[in-house]
Amino acid sequence: MKTILIIFLIIIIVLFILVILRSLYECNNISVTDYIIDVPNLTKDHSFAFIADIHSKQFKSNKLIDRLKALDVKEVIIGGDMIVGKAINNDNGKECLEQLISNFKVYYVYGNHETRIIDRKIPDISGFLPFVEKQERDGRLTLLNNKCITLFEDKEINGEQKNKSSKATTIKLWGLELGDEFYHKKRPKKLEVKDVKGKLKGIDEGGDDIYNILICHKPDYFFTYAQSGANLVLAGHNHGGIVRIPILGGIISTSFKLFPKYSAGLYVEGESKMILTRGIGTHTINFRLFNKPEIVRVKLQCDANTN
Numbered sequence: 001m002k003t004i005l006i007i008f009l010i011i012i013i014v015l016f017i018l019v020i021l022r023s024l025y026e027c028n029n030i031s032v033t034d035y036i037i038d039v040p041n042l043t044k045d046h047s048f049a050f051i052a053d054i055h056s057k058q059f060k061s062n063k064l065i066d067r068l069k070a071l072d073v074k075e076v077i078i079g080g081d082m083i084v085g086k087a088i089n090n091d092n093g094k095e096c097l098e099q100l101i102s103n104f105k106v107y108y109v110y111g112n113h114e115t116r117i118i119d120r121k122i123p124d125i126s127g128f129l130p131f132v133e134k135q136e137r138d139g140r141l142t143l144l145n146n147k148c149i150t151l152f153e154d155k156e157i158n159g160e161q162k163n164k165s166s167k168a169t170t171i172k173l174w175g176l177e178l179g180d181e182f183y184h185k186k187r188p189k190k191l192e193v194k195d196v197k198g199k200l201k202g203i204d205e206g207g208d209d210i211y212n213i214l215i216c217h218k219p220d221y222f223f224t225y226a227q228s229g230a231n232l233v234l235a236g237h238n239h240g241g242i243v244r245i246p247i248l249g250g251i252i253s254t255s256f257k258l259f260p261k262y263s264a265g266l267y268v269e270g271e272s273k274m275i276l277t278r279g280i281g282t283h284t285i286n287f288r289l290f291n292k293p294e295i296v297r298v299k300l301q302c303d304a305n306t307n
Contacts, residue, residue, distance in 0.1 A: 080111020
């Protein structure tokens with residue numbers, strides 16, 4: 001009996017060590033996930049990269065930047081949480097952002113950790129937020145907190161201007177920043193359609209020639225985003241569910257909810273879609289299992305059904 005117990009304990013210890021080693025490997029190796037999204041009336045493909053939840057993670061030898069460069073994209077969209085929202089050193093987050101804006105055209109929307117520093121008046125020891133504001137003033141990045149820009153306007157067919165009877169599809173990029181009250185773990189504030197439309201004037205006014213991409217850090221309000229006029233939502237926040245199990249998906253959200261409805265992947269609500277990234281870094285629970293950090297590459301292409 002004693003021998004069996006010793007063997008059992010050895011097996012448990014070995015499994016524990018293997019899990020820790022696997023987690024260390026995953027946390028420091030980045031995967032790429034490709035999504036192809038059909039857009040009505042589009043005649044020219046347009047691709048970009050989407051990342052979120054870096055949390056001041058530092059990879060050796062600029063691994064993140066190198067992986068992004070290999071994707072052959074010019075634009076990188078950041079869906080929030082470049083840093084950890086505590087009175088700690090976030091120089092790694094600042095350095096990472098500097099590298100991103102030095103190599104790509106960057107669009108950025110704050111997540112709960114940037115917003116937490118602002119709303120709770122947490123000391124920004126590294127001066128990260130003033131750094132972001134300066135880069136925006138200098139035209140080195142586009143901060144889309146409750147703003148909209150035209151990402152891409154499809155005006156040509158084979159190098160020639162579309163005629164007046166052809167629709168010029170405009171891809172609009174919207175950024176929604178949610179206040180700290182929407183991220184409370186126990187009782188987050190309910191987000192309503194009127195709240196989204198109040199912050200993003202005109203998001204519901206698009207026609208067949210407008211395609212709205214909405215960046216918002218928290219995925220839980222996907223139904224509201226869809227009802228507000230978003231055709232495609234880009235979100236993060238839940239870190240892929242920390243541990244992922246086939247079929248079941250993510251185990252626990254960053255709000256400590258078991259088996260969250262949204263953990264990672266592609267979701268559909270009516271005619272709207274949401275791409276939820278597993279994120280890049282970690283915080284508090286510095287652990288990943290079957291859940292490697294992720295860069296998302298999105299390819300917008302013509303919907304064959306509209307031709």
